[in-house]
Amino acid sequence: MPNQRRTRVKICGITNLQDAQGAVAAGADAIGLVFYDQSPRYVGLDVAQAIARSVGPFVSVVALFVNADAQTIRQVLANVPVHVIQFHGDETDEFCRQFDRPFIKAVRMAPEVDLATVYQSYPNAVGFLLDAYQKGVPGGTGKQFEWHRFPFNPEKPTVLAGGLVPDNVAEAVEQTKPYAVDVSGGVEAEPGVKSRDKMIAFVRAAIGPQTPVETTTQS
Numbered sequence: 768m769p770n771q772r773r774t775r776v777k778i779c780g781i782t783n784l785q786d787a788q789g790a791v792a793a794g795a796d797a798i799g800l801v802f803y804d805q806s807p808r809y810v811g812l813d814v815a816q817a818i819a820r821s822v823g824p825f826v827s828v829v830a831l832f833v834n835a836d837a838q839t840i841r842q843v844l845a846n847v848p849v850h851v852i853q854f855h856g857d858e859t860d861e862f863c864r865q866f867d868r869p870f871i872k873a874v875r876m877a878p879e880v881d882l883a884t885v886y887q888s889y890p891n892a893v894g895f896l897l898d899a900y901q902k903g904v905p906g907g908t909g910k911q912f913e914w915h916r917f918p919f920n921p922e923k924p925t926v927l928a929g930g931l932v933p934d935n936v937a938e939a940v941e942q943t944k945p946y947a948v949d950v951s952g953g954v955e956a957e958p959g960v961k962s963r964d965k966m967i968a969f970v971r972a973a974i975g976p977q978t979p980v981e982t983t984t985q986s
């Protein structure tokens with residue numbers, strides 16, 4: 768699918784209301800909530816619910832899971848207004864589709880990964896997120912993969928992730944022309960806590976100087 772408008776920006780690993788408001792004010796199109804308890808960005812149900820309710824109607828809430836069981840996922844979906852699920856583990860297409868919610872499959876770009884095969888294996892995915900591969904680490908590595916491996920004109924919306932920061936995201940967008948960019952560690956002040964200045968700088972760099980940056984906190 769060709770890009771029909773500017774690259775979107777997803778800020779992943781939001782853990783608190785202040786960072787959620789900062790992401791929205793910076794101009795993020797989507798925020799990610801990590802339901803993986805080994806991550807420093809893990810959020811529990813109550814906090815996730817408050818964050819998701821705070822972002823307003825036109826910011827997408829993405830719930831991220833790593834090999835979670837179906838019951839855990841259903842419990843999140845019953846309590847948190849989630850627009851899209853992002854699966855970061857070894858989940859099959861059949862598993863992912865059972866929740867009756869649009870889903871994105873994350874792909875860790877190990878050297879042997881053949882994207883054509885992956886895309887075929889997930890016919891029900893609404894899109895894909897390509898992230899760096901690091902053995903034993905399911906995501907949020909802060910590492911890049913080789914951007915030349917990002918597909919030209921992919922058949923489904925495809926998100927670039929991995930090691931993006933305010934200083935490299937413009938070049939990344941220029942080279943890969945992704946549907947969206949996804950960032951987590953690159954806009955943090957410390958693990959699990961975002962930097963408002965870095966989020967603003969990232970969105971500006973990703974989508975250009977016309978970014979409608981707000982500097983006031985929303986109530």
Ligand SMILES: O=C(O)c1ccccc1NCC(=O)[C@H](O)[C@H](O)COP(=O)(O)O
Nearest residue numbers: 779806905906907909929930950951952
């Ligand atoms: O962020 C995490 O801690 C995480 C843990 C386990 C699986 C996925 C995780 N994050 C997924 C993301 O979508 C990140 O934004 C993506 O991996 C890029 O991270 P970074 O390189 O830190 O920008």
